[in-house]
Amino acid sequence: MQTLTVDLGSRSYPIHIGAGLLHQPGLILPHLAQRRVAIVTNTTVAPLYLQTLTDSLALNDVEVVPIVLPDGEQYKTWETLNTIFDALLTHRCERKTTLIALGGGVIGDLTGFAAASYLRGVPFIQIPTTLLAQVDSSVGGKTGINHPLGKNMVGAFYQPQLVLADTDTLKTLPPRELSAGLAEVIKYGLIYDAAFFDWLEANIEKLRALDHDAIAHAIRRSCEVKAEVVAKDERESGLRALLNLGHTFGHAIESGMGYGNWQHGEAVAAGTVLAADVSRRMGLMSEAEVERVRILYRQAGLPDTAPDLGVEAYMQHMGLDKKVEGGRIRFVLLRGIGAAFVTAEVPQADLEAALTHYVQPT
Numbered sequence: 001m002q003t004l005t006v007d008l009g010s011r012s013y014p015i016h017i018g019a020g021l022l023h024q025p026g027l028i029l030p031h032l033a034q035r036r037v038a039i040v041t042n043t044t045v046a047p048l049y050l051q052t053l054t055d056s057l058a059l060n061d062v063e064v065v066p067i068v069l070p071d072g073e074q075y076k077t078w079e080t081l082n083t084i085f086d087a088l089l090t091h092r093c094e095r096k097t098t099l100i101a102l103g104g105g106v107i108g109d110l111t112g113f114a115a116a117s118y119l120r121g122v123p124f125i126q127i128p129t130t131l132l133a134q135v136d137s138s139v140g141g142k143t144g145i146n147h148p149l150g151k152n153m154v155g156a157f158y159q160p161q162l163v164l165a166d167t168d169t170l171k172t173l174p175p176r177e178l179s180a181g182l183a184e185v186i187k188y189g190l191i192y193d194a195a196f197f198d199w200l201e202a203n204i205e206k207l208r209a210l211d212h213d214a215i216a217h218a219i220r221r222s223c224e225v226k227a228e229v230v231a232k233d234e235r236e237s238g239l240r241a242l243l244n245l246g247h248t249f250g251h252a253i254e255s256g257m258g259y260g261n262w263q264h265g266e267a268v269a270a271g272t273v274l275a276a277d278v279s280r281r282m283g284l285m286s287e288a289e290v291e292r293v294r295i296l297y298r299q300a301g302l303p304d305t306a307p308d309l310g311v312e313a314y315m316q317h318m319g320l321d322k323k324v325e326g327g328r329i330r331f332v333l334l335r336g337i338g339a340a341f342v343t344a345e346v347p348q349a350d351l352e353a354a355l356t357h358y359v360q361p362t
C-alpha cells in the first residue's frame with residue numbers, strides 16, 4: 001500500500017492506494033466518529049462490492065445503512081440527492097454518522113455534496129472504484145450535481161476524511177470506463193509533468209492491460225499532482241483551474257450531447273484536443289505536439305475529435321462555465337506539453353476554427 005497526504009492543515013487527509021484495501025477495515029475505523037455509517041453506492045457497484053465492505057465493517061461492530069442509487073451521469077441531480085437525504089433521515093443518521101461513497105465519480109460527487117449539506121455537514125469517506133475516481137474525483141473536495149443548463153453547477157468544496165483506493169476494484173471495470181479514467185491521467189502529464197506524459201506514451205498498453213505496477217504508478221503520480229495543486233489552491237482562485245484543462249469544451253460536450261451519452265473522460269479528451277488546437281493556432285504549441293496528444297488519446301481508447309454541436313451551441317454552453325469572469329470565458333491552454341495556463345485572450349477566429357476542424361458529425 002502507498003499513502004499520500006492532502007495537506008490542508010487541520011483538514012488534511014490520507015489517500016491510501018493498494019490492492020485488497022476493501023478487506024482492511026482497520027484503515028477506515030480510526031476515521032469514524034461513531035460505529036454507524038451510511039454507504040452510498042449504485043445498482044452496478046452494489047452487487048460487486050457492497051457486501052464485502054459491509055461484512056468487513058460489521059466484523060468490527062460497525063452498523064451499515066446501505067443507500068443504493070440508480071447508475072448514471074443522468075442521475076447526478078437534485079432529485080437523486082434528495083433520495084439520499086430521505087434515506088439518511090428515515091434511518092435517523094446523525095451528525096457523527098459518516099457517509100461513505102462507494103463507486104465512481106458520480107457517486108463521489110453526489111455523496112460529498114450530501115455530506116456537505118446534511119445536518120449542515122457530516123463526515124465522509126471516499127472509496128473510489130473507477131480509475132477516474134481513483135486518480136481525480138475522490139481527491140480535492142469538489143462535490144456537486146449537474147443542472148440541465150450546465151455540469152456541476154450546484155455544489156460545495158467539502159473535503160473527505162479519507163480516500164481509500166482499492167486497485168483490485170479496477171478488475172471489474174469495463175474497458176470504456178478504464179479509458180475514461182486515462183483521460184484525466186493524461187491531463188496531469190499535459191498540465192504539470194512532461195516526463196510523466198513521456199512515461200504514459202511508453203506505457204499506455206500496459207495501463208490498458210491493467211498491469212499492476214503501471215496502474216499503481218499512474219494512480220500515485222496523478223494523486224501526487226492533484227494533492228499538490230489542491231494543497232496550494234483549495235478553492236480554485238488560481239493554480240487549481242489548470243485541472244480544468246479540456247473541461248470548458250468537455251462540459252459543453254457532456255451537457256450538449258445529454259448527460260451520460262459521452263463519458264466525462266471522453267468529453268475531456270475531445271475537449272483537450274480542441275484546447276491544444278486553439279493553443280497551436282495562437283502559436284503556443286507545435287502541430288507535432290498536438291499530434292502527440294491525439295495519438296496518445298487514440299492509443300488510450302479515447303476520442304480525438306469532438307461532436308459537431310455547432311459553434312453557437314458550444315459558445316452558449318461554455319458561457320456558463322464556472323471560470324467565466326465578467327462575462328468572458330477563460331480557457332486553460334497549453335504552452336507545449338507539460339505547461340498550462342489560463343487566459344481569456346482567445347481570438348474568436350481561433351476558437352471557431354478549432355470547433356470546425358476537430359469535430360465529427362454527432
Ligand SMILES: NC(=O)c1ccc[n+]([C@@H]2O[C@H](COP(=O)([O-])OP(=O)(O)OC[C@H]3O[C@@H](n4cnc5c(N)ncnc54)[C@H](O)[C@@H]3O)[C@@H](O)[C@H]2O)c1
Pocket residue numbers: 042044045048071072073076103104105106107109129130131132133136137138139140141142143152169170171172173174177180181263264265
Ligand atoms: N469532484 C471532482 O473533482 C471530479 C473530478 C473528475 C470527474 N468528476 C465527475 O466524476 C464523474 C465521472 O466519474 P466516472 O468516470 O467514475 O463515472 P461513473 O461514476 O459514472 O462510473 C462509470 C461507470 O462505472 C461503473 N463502475 C464503477 N465502479 C465500477 C467497478 N469497479 N466495476 C464495474 N463498474 C464500475 C459505474 O456504475 C458507472 O456505470 C462525472 O460526473 C464528473 O463530472 C468529478
Ligand SMILES: O=C(O)C(=O)C[C@@H](O)[C@H](O)[C@H](O)COP(=O)(O)O
Pocket residue numbers: 136140142151152184236240241243244247322
Ligand atoms: O478538481 C478540480 O479542480 C478539477 O477541475 C478536476 C476535474 O477533473 C473535474 O472534472 C471537476 O469536477 C471539474 O470542476 P468544475 O469546477 O469545472 O465543475
Ligand SMILES: [Zn+2]
Pocket residue numbers: 136184247264268
Ligand atoms: Zn474532470
